[in-house]
Amino acid sequence: MKIVHVENYDEMSMRAARTVFNKIVESERVVLGLATGSTPEKMYDYLVDMLNKNKVDLSHVYTINLDEYVGLGNDHPQSYHQYMNRIFFDRVPIPKDHTFIPHGDAPDLEAEVERYEQVIEELGGVDLQVLGIGRNGHIAFNEPGTPFDSRTHVVDLAETTVNDNARFFDTVEEVPRQAITMGLDTIMSAKSILLLVSGDEKEEALACMIDCEVSEELPATILQRHHDVTVIADDEALE
Numbered sequence: 001m002k003i004v005h006v007e008n009y010d011e012m013s014m015r016a017a018r019t020v021f022n023k024i025v026e027s028e029r030v031v032l033g034l035a036t037g038s039t040p041e042k043m044y045d046y047l048v049d050m051l052n053k054n055k056v057d058l059s060h061v062y063t064i065n066l067d068e069y070v071g072l073g074n075d076h077p078q079s080y081h082q083y084m085n086r087i088f089f090d091r092v093p094i095p096k097d098h099t100f101i102p103h104g105d106a107p108d109l110e111a112e113v114e115r116y117e118q119v120i121e122e123l124g125g126v127d128l129q130v131l132g133i134g135r136n137g138h139i140a141f142n143e144p145g146t147p148f149d150s151r152t153h154v155v156d157l158a159e160t161t162v163n164d165n166a167r168f169f170d171t172v173e174e175v176p177r178q179a180i181t182m183g184l185d186t187i188m189s190a191k192s193i194l195l196l197v198s199g200d201e202k203e204e205a206l207a208c209m210i211d212c213e214v215s216e217e218l219p220a221t222i223l224q225r226h227h228d229v230t231v232i233a234d235d236e237a238l239e
């Protein structure tokens with residue numbers, strides 16, 4: 001595991017954007033695994049600028065997102081569909097049919113989960129997976145206790161996750177209690193992983209991810225077993 005220690009959120013975002021940008025321009029075809037949440041917001045801003053300034057053609061780029069809330073339609077403002085449109089897809093010339101996010105409002109969630117795994121397989125797997133980490137050590141929405149061999153599945157969100165994500169909603173009651181998420185084994189199948197960590201509220205989870213014994217109680221520890229993980233973390237997260 002390679003740890004890149006940066007000063008602050010801005011530098012983390014710039015470095016991450018450069019890594020994704022380089023991957024895009026150096027590849028003939030690339031599948032990016034994408035994350036949502038606060039952590040990668042500025043990375044997307046920098047990436048949009050880099051892509052547009054350099055007039056990069058994106059017809060060879062495919063994206064597959066980690067997760068989506070159950071019960072939110074694709075046009076709900078707090079859905080990850082809308083997050084991705086707002087922050088990335090609507091700002092760059094990526095073909096919309098190259099972008100994939102689970103459908104949280106699918107009538108048959110089990111069928112949706114299987115469909116999503118099939119999409120990943122048909123794309124040929126993820127080349128570069130961008131990740132954030134939850135305060136409780138979750139990656140994607142794989143909460144503590146999720147089996148390491150999990151593939152895409154429906155998950156009950158931990159109370160800490162519901163509370164942490166309440167900031168995006170008007171009230172905590174509006175936060176969905178379930179999500180569809182790529183599993184830990186799905187994430188581990190990515191060829192390379194870029195984990196972004198910023199802020200002192202992530203300090204404990206990050207320290208344990210690096211040093212604790214690998215355990216399903218802290219899902220992110222599984223990354224210790226991946227052969228190509230780069231962590232970009234700022235001062236506050238590493239202190």
Ligand code: F6R
Pocket residue numbers: 034035036037038039040066067131132133134138139140141
């Ligand atoms: C987002 C995701 C989550 C977040 C994590 C951190 O797609 O899968 O694992 O990366 O909850 O969220 P933020 O960045 O908002 O602190």
